[in-house]
Amino acid sequence: MKKFIQIGLCCLMMGLLMGCQKEETVRILCPTGAPALALVGEYDNISKNGEIQFVDGTDQLIAQLSKADSEYDIIIAPINIGAQLIAKNQTSYRLKSILTWGNLYLVGTSQDALNETGELALFGEGAVPQKIIETVDLSIRLEPHYYSSATLVQQRLLSGQVDVGMLAEPLASATIAKAKQSNVDLSIVADLQKEYGGSGYPQAAMFVREDYQNDDLFESIAHFTENGYPDLKEKLENIGIEQLGLPSVDMTVASIERQNVHYVEASQCEDDIKQFLQLFNITYDSDMILS
Numbered sequence: 001m002k003k004f005i006q007i008g009l010c011c012l013m014m015g016l017l018m019g020c021q022k023e024e025t026v027r028i029l030c031p032t033g034a035p036a037l038a039l040v041g042e043y044d045n046i047s048k049n050g051e052i053q054f055v056d057g058t059d060q061l062i063a064q065l066s067k068a069d070s071e072y073d074i075i076i077a078p079i080n081i082g083a084q085l086i087a088k089n090q091t092s093y094r095l096k097s098i099l100t101w102g103n104l105y106l107v108g109t110s111q112d113a114l115n116e117t118g119e120l121a122l123f124g125e126g127a128v129p130q131k132i133i134e135t136v137d138l139s140i141r142l143e144p145h146y147y148s149s150a151t152l153v154q155q156r157l158l159s160g161q162v163d164v165g166m167l168a169e170p171l172a173s174a175t176i177a178k179a180k181q182s183n184v185d186l187s188i189v190a191d192l193q194k195e196y197g198g199s200g201y202p203q204a205a206m207f208v209r210e211d212y213q214n215d216d217l218f219e220s221i222a223h224f225t226e227n228g229y230p231d232l233k234e235k236l237e238n239i240g241i242e243q244l245g246l247p248s249v250d251m252t253v254a255s256i257e258r259q260n261v262h263y264v265e266a267s268q269c270e271d272d273i274k275q276f277l278q279l280f281n282i283t284y285d286s287d288m289i290l291s
Contacts, residue, residue, distance in 0.1 A: 024049070024214060025049045025050040026046055026049075026050040026073050026074065026214060026217060027050055027051050027053075027071055027072045027073050027074075028046065028050070028051070028052045028053070028072060028073065028074045028075070028076070029053050029055065029060065029061065029064055029072045029074070029075045029076070030052060030053070030054055030055070030075075030076040031054070031055060031056070031057075031058070031061060031076060031077070031204070031245075032054045032055065032056055032244055032245025032246070033168070033244070033245050033246065034100050034103050034168070034169065034170075034204065034259045034260075034261060035076050035099055035100055035204035035261075036054055036244040036245065036246070037229075037244070037246075037252070037256070037259060037261045038076075038099040038100070038204075038221055038224075038225055038261050038263060039052055039076075039221065040224070040229070040232065040235045040236060040239065040244075041220065041221065041223075041224030041225075041229070041230070041235065042217060042220050042221055042224070043235065043239050044238075045220075046217075053072075054243060054244060054245065056245065058077065058078065058081060061075060061076075061077040061078075061081065062077075062081060062085070065077060065081070065082055065085050065090075065091045065093055065207060066085060066090050066091055068092070070209075072209075073208065073209055073212045073214075074096075074206060074207070074208050074209075074212070075093060075206075075207045076099060076204055076205070076206050076207070077204070077205065077207060078127070078128060078203060078204060078205070079095070079098065079202050079203065079204070079205035079273065079276065079277070080128065080276075080277065080279075080280045080282060082095065082205055082207045083095065083205075083273075083277055083280075083282050083284070083288055084280065084282055086288045087282055087283065087285070087288070091207075092209065092210055093207040093208060093209060093210070094207065094208060094210055094288065094289060094290040094291075095205055095206075095207055095266045095273075095288050095289050095290060096205075096206045096207065096208040096218070096265070096266060096289075096290045097205065097206045097218065097222075097263055097264060097265050097266055098202040098203075098204070098205050098206075098262075098263075098264045098266060098269060098272075098273070099204045099205065099206055099221075099225075099261060099262075099263055100203045100204040100259070100260055100261050100262075101193065101199055101200035101201060101202065101203065101260040101261075101262055102132070102192065102193040102196065102200035102201050102203050102260055103168045103169040103193075103203075103258060103259045103260055104128075104129055104132055104133075104166060104167075104168055104192040104193070105166070105167060105168070105169065105172045105188045105190065105191055105192060105258070106120075106164055106165070106166055106188070106189050106190035106192065107157060107164070107165055107166075107167050107172050107175055107176060107186055107187070107188055107189065108157075108163050108164035108165070108186065108187070108189040109163045109164070109185065109186060110163075110187075110189065111189050113142075113163040113164050113189065114138070114139070114140050114141070114142065114164060114189060114190070115139065115140070115141045116141060116142070116163065117141060117142070118142055118143070118162065118163060118164075119142060119143055119144075119145045119156075119161075119162050120140060120142035120143060120144045120145065120162070120164050120165070120166070121145060121147060121152075121153040121156045121157065121162045121164070121165035121166065122144050122145065122146045122147065122153065122165070122166045123146065123147050123148070123149055123150045123152070123153050123166065124146075124150075124166075125146040128203055129166060129168075130146070131279045131280065132192050132196060132201065133166060133192065135196065135279060136192055136195035136196050137195065138190060138195055142164055150166075150167055150168060150171055151171075153165040153166060153167060154167060154171060154174075154175045157175055157179070157186060158175065158178060158179055158182070158184070160184070164189065166192075169255045169258045169259045170246055170247055170248075170251045170252050170254075170255040170259065171247060172188060172255070172258075173251050173254060173255040173258075174247040174248070174251050176188070177251065191258075193260060198272070199260075199262075200260050201272070201276050202269065202272050202273050202276050205266070208290050210290065218263075221263050222263040224263075225261050225262050225263045226262065226263065229256055229261075232252075232253055232256065233249055233250075233253050236249045236252060236253070237249055266288075266289045266290070267289055270284070270286065270289075
C-alpha cells in the first residue's frame, strides 16, 4: 500500500510540474487582408502567450524574412517574395504551407463590358495581380491601366469612370454592395482563380524558422480552414475587423468562400508551387520546404 501511495504522490507532483510549465509561445508576422483570416481560429490561443502582428504592405515582411535574428517564428508573405529570398540564400526561413489560393475577381457592369472599348482598371503592377491577369486566357478588348491601389480601382468603378476593374475579396463584395446603395448594378464578371485553372494558385504562404516546430498549431489552423471556418463571425467581432484590414464582419463572412483561405502543406502541392513560381522566373527547389 505504501508503494502505491508513493507512486500516486510522484504522479501528482509530475502533473503539477507539467501544469506549471510555460505554454509554448509563438510570434507571427502577417499581412492584413485574406491571409489574416487563416489565423482567426487560433488568435486567442496564440495571444495568451505570444503575439500576432498584422501589417500593411510587404516592406516589413521582406525586412523580417531577411533579418538574421528576427524575433518572429512564423512570417506569412506572398510565396514569390519568400521563395525569391530562399533562392538567393537571403533568409533562414523555409516554406511550411500555403494559406490562400487567390481571391482576385473582375467586377463590372456586365459580361458584355469585357468586350467593349475602354479601360480595364487594375492594381498590383509587378506583383501577383499583374502575373495572373496576364496568364489567364480571357477574351477582353479593354485596355489595361494600372493604379497604385485597389482602393483607386474601387473609386473608378463606383464613379462610373470604368465599367470593369480587378478587385480582391472582400473588397469586391464591398464594392458591389456600395454601388447598389447608389443604384449602380455591379457584379463579379470573372473569377480569375477559375480562369487560372485547378483550385487557384498558391498566393500567401507560411514561412517558418528552420528550428521551429509547432504541429499542434499547424493542425489547428488547417482544421479551421478546412471545416467551414467555425464561429467565424463571433471570432471576427472579438478580434476587431479593422485590425485585420477587412471592410466589415458581415461582408467578410459572406465572401469567405471566394477568399480561398485553405491551409495546405507545401509538400502536398509542390507542382502548384513550381508552376506559379515560374511566372516570376523563380526556380523551385524542394529544399525551399521546411524539412
